[in-house]
Amino acid sequence: MIYSVTGKIVAKSDDTIAVDIGYIAYELFVSRPAEYTIGDSKTVYTYEVLTQDDHYLVGFDSLLEKAAFASLISVKGIGPKTAISALSQTTPDELFQAISSNNTAYLKKLPGIGPKAAAQIILDLRGKLIDSAGKKQKGNPEIYDEVKAALKSLDFKSKDIDDALATINEPGATAQEILKLALKRLRKQ
Numbered sequence: 001m002i003y004s005v006t007g008k009i010v011a012k013s014d015d016t017i018a019v020d021i022g023y024i025a026y027e028l029f030v031s032r033p034a035e036y037t038i039g040d041s042k043t044v045y046t047y048e049v050l051t052q053d054d055h056y057l058v059g060f061d062s063l064l065e066k067a068a069f070a071s072l073i074s075v076k077g078i079g080p081k082t083a084i085s086a087l088s089q090t091t092p093d094e095l096f097q098a099i100s101s102n103n104t105a106y107l108k109k110l111p112g113i114g115p116k117a118a119a120q121i122i123l124d125l126r127g128k129l130i131d132s133a134g135k136k137q138k139g140n141p142e143i144y145d146e147v148k149a150a151l152k153s154l155d156f157k158s159k160d161i162d163d164a165l166a167t168i169n170e171p172g173a174t175a176q177e178i179l180k181l182a183l184k185r186l187r188k189q
Contacts, residue, residue: 002026002057006043009036015084017059019044028059029080031087035061049080058084068092075117075124082112098169099125103144105165146175147182156186 005028007021012033018025019042028044036042044059045066058080060066065087072083072095087095089110098106099122107118144165151161164185168178 001048002046004043004045005059007041009038009040009042012036012038017044019059026057028057029084030059030061031065031084032061047080062092064092068095071125071128072121075121077117077120078113082117085112086110094169100127101144101169102126103165103169105144105148105162106167106169108162109166143173143175143178147178150175150179151182151186160186 005019005021005026007019007025009017010020010025011018015033016027016029017033017036018027026046028046030036030044044061045063047058047060047066047069049056049058058069060069068087069080069083072078072086073080078086090098090106094106097103102122104115104118104122107113107121108115113121148161148165151164152158161182164182165178167185168181170178170181173181
């Protein structure tokens with residue numbers, strides 16, 4: 001296994017970067033290639049994907065992002081390309097917060113994650129994740145369910161509720177605070 005590569009960024013595309021380590025350049029799939037600058041020297045942490053049909057390296061800007069990727073691909077039905085795509089639209093801390101808070105609406109907005117995958121991610125990973133501060137993620141999984149039920153009782157449509165909740169991922173927020181934020185977003189629609 002290759003733990004990391006350190007070298008100069010020499011190329012990038014829509015989903016990859018190339019890191020020249022002096023005598024060879026590695027092509028790495030990354031979640032956000034735009035964040036890498038050609039010509040910069042960089043250490044990129046890696047994960048090697050080896051299947052019957054594929055063999056490639058995935059690159060990460062941080063060990064936390066690598067841990068988020070590894071956590072996602074450990075979930076039944078989530079493959080490496082889906083995990084990379086999902087990480088392109090969120091940060092590891094936001095992802096972990098959504099999981100610990102049972103915020104399926106936030107997870108469903110990520111590319112390649114549908115309702116079943118979001119539920120499976122929460123089922124498999126809730127209570128097992130460590131955030132960037134090195135602390136086990138804590139959240140109240142009932143909060144988003146409470147808010148969703150309250151909004152349904154106010155006759156908002158499920159899709160509109162999910163769209164509003166998908167934009168809210170506040171660590172430590174109470175149900176009332178999340179409800180207020182959701183109502184603001186629903187009123188703007």
